[in-house]
Amino acid sequence: MGVSAEMYQHSLDFLFGRLNYERMGSTKYSTKDFKLGRMQALLEALGNPQSSVPTIHIAGTKGKGSTSVMIAEMLSAAGYRTGLFTSPHITQYEERILIDGKQIAPQQLVDQVSVLSQAVDQMQIDFGVGDMIPTFFELTTALAWMHFKQNEVDYAVMEVGLGGRLDSTNICEPLATVITNISYDHTALLGNTIEQITREKAGIIKAGIPVLSGVTQPEAIAVLEEVCEEKQAPLYLLNRDFFIEPVSGVGKETVLTDTGHSTEEIPQQKIRVTTPWSVVDEMPVNLLGAHQATNAGVAVALLDYLCHIGTSIEPERMREGMAGLKWPARIEVVQKNPTVIIDTAHNGASINALIKTLKECFQQQRRLLIFAATREKDVSEMLRTLLPCFDTVILTQYRSNPRRIPVDELIEIAQAIQQESGCAAEIISAASPADAWLRAKENSTSETLICVTGSFFIAAEMRELLLGATDETLITESC
Incomplete structure (x- = not known):
């Protein structure tokens, strides 16, 4: 028996009725409003679901969503049950929480929100009605962890919502972290310089946990190197430790109309990624733009690192995952x-x-x-x-x-x-x-x-x- 429309809407109302920074201008809040202690308390009330899910944690100014979905698609194609958490959604809320490309089902959403609401009620008893009441994004992050744990995913790919250091996804114990790139965005919250923004993104770096990064600005690299040295976290940098190059001779694919006549030609990208562990060749990049080739190279390097530490992933399965990738509203x-x-x-x-x-x-x-x-x-x-x-x-x-x-x-x-x-x-x-x-x-x-x-x-x-x-x-x- 399916979930009723009323129960489903009630669950969405519970989530969207919470404080939602996605709908607020940054002048109305500051980093003081982001409290990892609140997120930690929520997850503890739920039994710390994040602790039992092997995680890839991804931050960056742009490209982190595309890189996240690339990693998830390649892991799924390799036969691993893979959760993906991204934000914001394009059309409907459930797009944020996927397992092997499938959205969380309405019944699952209702069931998990029921548990969430009980945890929030208990937090209100324990801490009162002050600033320890979870926000929309914190509840959504917790919902993802609950869903991934319940469905026993092999990996969870978690995209940071904002920044990194104080983001609710940062309550995790990752296998590896990824920082895609750094540029100016959310400067009112993250800082007005590349160094300040990088330091906020680098807040996801954990002691001893490897970091793979597509960052290229010298000032940003200096911050990553400093933080990684402090945390004793191995750092693998684009153009220093791994390299991306287009495969020579890549042609163009003709797009056809229903009548069979070509309408335009769109370049089809393929790349070769050289890492400290191997060379992955002939990797297709379905998303348009040279920036997506860079995102793909970072994703492939991450998968190759997983292979290096013992995960079985055949290059052909990686290519299958990349070839079948679709990501709405990215060119x-x-x-x-x-x-x-x-x-x-x-x-x-x-x-x-x-x-x-x-x-x-x-x-x-x-x-x-x-x-x-x-x-x-x-x-x-x-x-x-x-x-x-x-x-x-x-x-x-x-x-x-x-x-x-x-x-x-x-x-x-x-x-x-x-x-x-x-x-x-x-x-x-x-x-x-x-x-x-x-x-x-x-x-x-x-x-x-x-x-x-x-x-x-x-x-x-x-x-x-x-x-x-x-x-x-x-x-x-x-x-």
Whole structure:
């Protein structure tokens, strides 16, 4: 007998009814609000489920989600029952908690939330109604640990939500940690320099536990080396201890229409990863962009480390996992004629990676941008990079989160940039994602490239709008 819709909604209401920093501007909280003691108390009330789950812990400014799913897919393809915890979700809450690519089921969610609520009630008795009451993200992290323990996963791949040092995922005992890269984001909380941000990310490093990292800035590397030396944690760095190179002679894959005629060519990446332990060759990278090749190289190096310490993983199984990988809203092609791309880029580094990928992978001459953004982000930096690359820019606002920047503010920022730079892109205002899509259709042809970006929230709302409204013209996997 399935779970009732009422019970399911009650469980979601319990979770979303808690303090949720994903819906708050960073000016309304600080690192003092993140208390690992609160998370530790919650997990102890639940019997410390995290202690019985072998874990890979992953932090970084960008790429940590993609790297996490790559590691999980390769482990699953190798025959290991693998849990994956990521955030935020794109369409529905259950996307955050997967086992071998399958979301936590509604009945499992309801059952686990019932246990969680009892633990929260006990914490309220023990500590009162003050700042020891768990937040939305803390409850979600605990829910993931409970689900993974109950289903006896062989590995849990845990993506940090924010920073690392004070993140609720940091109550774990990992086999290895990964720090993908460092760039400027969440500076109000993590610091205004690369060194400060790196130190927050490096907070996931544990005594004696190996660290694999794609960090390349000298100042960030210096911090990692310092922390790893202090913790006596072996450090394996990209371009020093492991290396990534494209496989020569990689061609292009032709994308076909229903009638069999090619519409465009998209480069298909393959890489060779050389680690201290072996060489893994001919590794496919399904996600678009050179930055995803780097993420893949870090993921492969991590898998090769697991092989080094005794985990049985055949390279062919790793390739199978990578070849079958799908990851929504990461330079994802969701429609053809015109080509529509949705991406979650929301800081300067990820916007630069997006622009580079669009130039390398897509040939359309006319380009249209749909953009919305979140407060506390460096929107001027993002738009300064984006505006010269598009003929038409539609500025809008998402509906699902109060952290959105109103359209009028985006228009002012864009116009100021145009006055400074002389950029001639046409600027259009749209009150909602649905309105933005209508304006995009009015201003495009079958040869236009339409790109949606600026925030997880606009990516989620546009993806839901397009996939729900025009299924017959959409594809559901990345090219």
